[in-house]
Amino acid sequence: MSTVTFQAGANIKIDEDECVGCRKCVEVCPEDVYELERRPGETDPDREYKSVAIASEKCILCLSCLEICGKNAIYIEGKQ
């Protein structure tokens, strides 16, 4: 039996216009793929932060982020 090993890593895109920096993806990701980053010059307190995929090579394709994102801002391999 030839066992195929799972290969971590994915192409992750975040729609900056949709992301409100709610931090849900940061909290739910077991591999710490996401981090919040301050939007420079943003004056709206509800849009002060945005999520950034800082370690997409660690993504294990569990899709928790897609499931929890209330704004449908995250795309993995172009899909939601």
Place this chain on the structure above:
Amino acid sequence: MAGPLLKEQLVSVKHDWKDLSGKLVEKLELKHEPVGVYLVPSVHSERYEKFFESISRPSGKLTYCQAVETVRGSTNYSGLSNFPDALRLEAEDFLCSAGAANLGLYDLPDAIKNGERDFLLRRFYSIEASMVTRDKIPHFEPGSVSSVVVFKLSKAPVDPHIILIFGLPAQILSLEGPYVMRNGGRIQADLLGTCGLCAEMTVSPILNRRMNISTLCGGARAHAFKDPTEMGVGIPAQEFPNLVEDLLNRQNIPKRQDLPKELQ
């Protein structure tokens, strides 16, 4: 010792799946026809894969439920220009690692296997509860399956292992009685609302050798099955012809002379 299957054994289709599918769709007025699933075993996979090489693989990653949704003709997630009637998925084609692992293509990533992922997403009370729950999700041995072929049942290129039927609760209800008519008994559902299409509708009916009912799962509903009124059943394909026959027979009103003599 059993050797590789002959090509004739692989390709000989034993049932008229198009006819059976059409009868079921017509009788239950299903919106979409059933989907057949064939799991290519890793043992002698090269022989099987030659047979399935004409079936397209998706042009990008997609989840198992998206593949099923695609071949049944609802939404095309395959990245191919036309709606494919069949898709062949290898390990690297899967967008959802849990689905691929449940289906036996590889082992679960550690953070899912040890319960951490579900603990964080589902808010389990403890990581132990999360781990036990994950461990109980029906799954095949890692590496036991080399690829998965999903297809419209009416276009079955081979006898499927499992047939997936989707419908409204009332349509699924119509299958329950006919399913137990032949041998009697009850239907015991093996479900949790996690890994609905892969574990509950595909793996569980194979491991338990009986039809299983699923309310699908959060992932399937988020990524593919957007109609919240739909649910599904997975049935071992060898039971499907009898199910259709019994469903159609049910409309015949029983006659007193059909009863055993002592009850007439």
